Amino acid sequence: MENDEQISKKDLLEITNISYGQLYRWKRKGLIPEEWFIRKSSYTGQETFFPRNRVLSRIEKIKNMKEDISLDDLADVFSPVQDELHLAPEDVVKRNIVSSDGMKMYQDFHGNTDVLDFNAIRSAYILNKLIAAGDIGLEEGKSLLEVLQEGMILFGGEPSEVFLVRKLGIFSCFAVSPPGRICMDKGARIIGRINTAAITEELKLKMI
């Protein structure tokens, strides 16, 4: 889950072709989190390193999006803080975040509510996505929703990963809070992994 490989600031600028000014601007705006700036001493003094995979994918995203979105909006997308956003179920459907069938399924499990908070929208979004892709069936969606909800309570806002497993056709799922490793019985097959932080980003982008 965590990749320990690191990249120096100099190599990062070289590979991504961005300038110091851009890097510092993105740092100021919170687009690149403070924790990713890892300082190490070297023979020339201090050098800064970054978690390689995460920073490269983040910069790729910033470069692809910055044309049409302001940096401040972008900062919200990457913020791990859950949005204060609430939407009515109809609006979630209207904005094409969840299909109307998907929303109906979600409401069958959770009852009818007037407003959905960000976590609820995210759960509905994940459910909709997996069912639409044919990865899981209706009843299986129900246990997934339960795991998502339990995970939310257990891990709070921390990023986590949800594993979907099938063994002899029987579905199961569980959530893991990284860093963590798992080991499974040979007959079981992982049919999907959901990274909640990535989903959150994806969803926020749709909601801007």
Add this chain to the structure above:
Amino acid sequence: MNTTANGDLKIDGSGSAPGGAYDTVRINGAGKITGNVICRMFRINGSGTVTGDLTTDDGKINGSGTVDGNIDAKKCKINGSAQIKGGITGDSLSVSGSVTVGQTVDVLHVKLEGSAKISGDVKAETFQSDGSFELNGLLNADEITVALYHSKSKAGEIGCGKINVSMATTGFSILRSIFTLGQYNPILEADTIEGDDIYLENTVAKIVRGNNIIVGRGCVIDLIEYKGNYQKTGDAKVQVEKKI
């Protein structure tokens, strides 16, 4: 002390008042406000203390002021001296005189005339200093302009789009240098300076990295790494120069 119906707080002479939400807060003389203050306009003429956080649209300290907590101000102006034990956030900060900040400064536009001592990092779009500053952390700003007078300025690290460090053109005379003899040390000291366009005078740094770099008179730099243009003028001393 007089609290009017429309929620103004005024201390004339000397006195103290509780914090709270007000429209205008004015201390003329010596005053102390206990707790947090939220107001549209905040003025100290004389000396004043806020023992909590100060949140205001328009804050001005003429004389001396102490804030034990943080300041969040759209506009904050200090004429005289101020001691802020917390941090400062907002849109503009302008200091004529001296200021001490215990934590970080995160303000869009920072303008310092005089001296400033900041314990945390500074984040700004524009940072301008006429005088001297001392900050231990990172100075991160899009555009940095530093005019050096007679005493040393210092930053742990500097990261920016553009930086211009130069000797002040006014305010220098032989008379003055005699008066400040022994203390006359107009340099900027930093561990590393990184930016797109860098112009430096009288700067002492271990590492300077950037796209376009010009080092002028009085610079002493251990290592320069540049990508675009590099120019050394005057009596600048550079140990190692590397094109990346």
